[in-house]
Amino acid sequence: MSIKPIWNPSKNLVAQSNLTSFQNYINKKYNTNFQAYDDFHKWSVNSLNQFWSSLIEYEKIIYKGSLRPHVDGDMRMPGTKWYPNMKLNFAQNLLKFNNDSTAIESHSESGEIVQISFKELNQKVDTFYVYLKSIGVTCGDRVASVTPNISETIVLMLATAKLGAIWTSCSPDFGEEAILDRFEQVSPKVLIVTDGYSFKGKYFSIKDKIINVASKINSLESIITIDYINDCEVNDNRAQRYRDLEKKSVSKISDCDVFDFNHPLYIMYSSGTTGKPKSIVHSSGGTLIQHVKELSLHTNIKKGDKIFYYTTCGWMMWNWLVSALSLGATIVLYDGNPFFPNERRLLELASKSRINVFGTSAKYIDSLRLTGCKPSDEFNFDLLNSILSTGSPLAEENFEFVYNHWKKNVQLSSISGGTDIISCFALGNPNLPVYKGELQCLGLGMNVKSYDDSGNSIISEKGELVCETPFPSMPIFFWNDKDDAKYHEAYFSKFKEKWTHGDYISINKLGGIRIFGRSDATLNPGGVRIGTSEIYKVVDQIDGVLDSVAISKNFNGDDKILLFVKMSKEFNNETITLIKQRLREECSPKHVPYKVFKVDDIPYTLNGKKIELAIKKIINGEEVSNKSSIANPESLKLFENISI
Secondary structure: OOOOOOEOOOHHHHHHOHHHHHHHHHHHHHOOOOOOHHHHHHHHHHOHHHHHHHHHHHOOOOOEEOOOOOEOOOOOOOOOOEOOOEEEOHHHHHOOOOOOOEEEEEEEOOOOEEEEEHHHHHHHHHHHHHHHHHOOOOOOOEEEEEOOOOHHHHHHHHHHHHHOOEEEEEOOOOOHHHHHHHHHHHOOOEEEEEOEEEEOOEEEEOHHHHHHHHHHOOOOOEEEEEOOOOOOOOOOOOEEEHHHHOOOOOOOOOOOOOEEOOOEEEEEEOOOOOOOOOEEEEEHHHHHHHHHHHHHHHOOOOOOOEEEEOOOOOOHHHHHHHHHHHHOOEEEEEEOOOOOOOOOHHHHHHHHOOOOEEEEEHHHHHHHHHOOOOHHHHOOOOOOOEEEEEOOOOOHHHHHHHHHHOOOOOEEEEOEEEOOOOEEEEEOOOOOOEOOOOEOEEOOOOOEEEEOOOOOEOOOOOEEEEEOOOOOOOOOEEOOOHHHHHHHHHHOOOOOOOEEEEEEEEEOOOOOEEEEEEOOOOEOHHHOOEOHHHHHHHHOOOOOEEEEEEEEEEEOOEEEEEEEEEEOOOOOHHHHHHHHHHHHHHOOHHHOOOEEEEOOOOOEEOOOOEOHHHHHHHHOOOOOOOOOOEOOHHHHHHHOOOOO
């Protein structure tokens, strides 16, 4: 831990923070006297009923029914069902501010800005709610989207949620097979698409791709097309254009159906390390209260604030960002390359739009630093209160960069969680100091520990990130997962009845957290988790490739993919180019390896499983201690002297 903090909150900030207000609310309600965050956090994980129920009341979550009991049965994990007697509508909670203030401010690469008020957003959502209902979409149906980070995507997601249908999405830069690997599992009734997307000033058409996707999803009954770059007319009798549908006038929907707290809201997708990505289902209630907690108490967002996060619709940070509407905040969107036409693009956006919370990746901050840019010399960030960073650990030099060259008086919060929980385990705190290289605190209600291999809780040592008690944003199930077998294997196979997340973590005596990256074989380039199976599926079909293995290695704070191939024919630059091209086209640009190497053999376990973690350890200079389960241990030596 750093000797002294790099930033301290002012007494005024602490006194006026949402966290302090909630803490005072709890002190009055339960006759407690919490002052230090550590004590308050301990109470929140030891008194889960009181904590979550009080949060629902304090944040004025709209619901029907009762907060009691807070769980169905005991606090088992897995298996806990939260608030069985409560019903709510996720969209209703995000749309409760029906006024003229700005709800969405959307920016494109070209510089176009679209603003939508809360009143307009409500009207648009109602229009598409009525339309979806008219074409037969009912509670529990799936609506899938391949669209950029634009306002239309949010409108359609909220209309879907208001109806009780389930939303799922992929980024438009995903290849056809990657999209089908996800959507075919969940059988969507409606597909939402756009004509293409823009990146680095170039237009990428996806019309042919989405036509092929639509033709292969047997469950599909309707298509909604969005004109974004040019024209998205699709020659399909199932297709309707967004621009035509939004012209229809409908009456205000004064009331809406409510659904069980654990009713499915989103289907997200795992990285897919052992096969097709798992379809992770998140609940309406769990997602809502977890997001509200993080946005209000940990990020200190207030009504009227502007929050920006650089994200795509295929990353959970998009879902997290949208939930800020529930607090009456303006969410600011950007679609395109963050460095186009130059490194100042997002800085200019933050300055001109008077952003209060700026969210991005650790990779972005590091890349910005390496350009030599000094944001404070060129731009005014007088209203910027918080900078959020996620995706990978934020290096100490990037903490220094932010405070020396961006803004001195700002809460820099490195945050960490993931798609699996659609939220965070560790994140920011407006009441606590910031130390270089550390995440400020564990989230309220999240009973997180660092475990050694024997399952013992350890302090100030690297171990597995484990959560010991249930939390509302745990997935409710995996789609098509008979008997929850895949669900159990994903999170509960290593330590019985304890959630194991797959990250290495250390927690010091003061509660500061360090994240050391993945403890499993998941790849994490640019903060986007990628499963190795998707890479193998493409690479192993290339002529001359007998086998392949992919691992990640950290370079300057960002994970890079290293791919090793076993060949039956000549390996040359043409081979490398072909591999990268196929992965870009069939998966996504994030799947393209940083470097490709030829090896003579690849290690396997005795039961035929590819050993990615052992290779990762060797490449990172660590010792592989247990070789007894390896069928061909001599192959490990092939990776010892690889020049990267």
